[in-house]
Amino acid sequence: MKSLVQMALDLFDPPASPPVLAPDPRPTMALSDAMAPAQFAHPQANRQILLRHTRVAYHFKRAKRRTIGMVVGPDGLVVSAPRWVVLTEVESALQEKGDWIVRKLDEMRERSQRMAQQNMVWQEGSCLPFLGETMVLVLDPGHQFQEAGASLLPRSPDAAPDVPHRLCLGLPHHADPSQIRDAVQAWLMRQAKRIFTERLNHFAPRLQVQWHKLSLSSATTRWGTASADGAIRLNWRLVHFKMDVIDYVVAHELSHLRVMNHGPQFWETVGTVVPDYAQRRQLLKDDSLPRW
DSSP, X not given: OOOHHHHHHHTTSOSSSSOOOOOOSSOOOOHHHHHTTOSEEOTTOOXXXXXXXXXXXXXXXXXXXXXXXXXXXXXXXXXXXXXXXXXXXXXXXXXXXHHHHHHHHHXXXXXXXXXXXXXXXXXXXXEEEETTEEEEEEEOTTOOOSSSSEEEEOOOTTSOTTSOEEEEEOOOTTOOHHXXXXXXXXXXXXXXXXXXXXXXXXXHHHHTOOOOEEEEEOOSSOSEEEOTTSEEEEEGGGGGSOHHHHHHHHHHHHHTTTOSSOSHHHHHHHHHHOTTHHHHHHHHHHOOOOBO
16 A cells, blocks of 8 residues: 555646656756766656666656556657556556567667658659559659559569559659659559458458448558447558558457457457457558658
């Protein structure tokens, strides 16, 4: 049971936002000094800790929750804790998860570096993935397209596997980068709507659920969401991945129509239609996509 002194220290936080953190009774260095040598620093960091010989400056906040939460995102580590949890308990939890936190921070940094190296240059001859395969952009103002604005030309049957597909865009050769980007995005979004609809209709009966509305998302950190009313949102950038990955995300969101959490029952539900979901899920983290 927590002592009255501990509870008094932690309840010192006023209800106003942002909360004032209770003082740590142990000696600490100034945040400005801690940030300089930090290997990982969240831009809104207000605390720091040494984890496995790695200094981590993290954003700490109080929240209406029952447990201590830790999220490693593109900006770094964010820690949330109930008001009644003392800071020493928070730091103990961080130390307990230290290996996981440092590993995830390393993975996120490597992913960011890979993505930074793949910034798209929107011009003729640039390449980007579609359904896991490479396609090259071709400007062809005189092409008669069956689809509005663009058409993916079939690859020759005797072409080598590394020969990219060609996405022909109905644009002049002097088109500026924004025109090319918008034309490509419009085409990809049309393909996303078609493919996602097909896969939703494929998996919904197998999961014994019904979906009612599909929306495309451009979120930077979420691949999909599902609402209890059957509304599904999927990130159109999923069309960069292979169909196996798209199927995992579709099955994941449809499974939420049966189980609206990520407990064991949820993953059992996903596994009924995608048994190797863990491997497919990992591809979402490992594969780097072009930056738009």
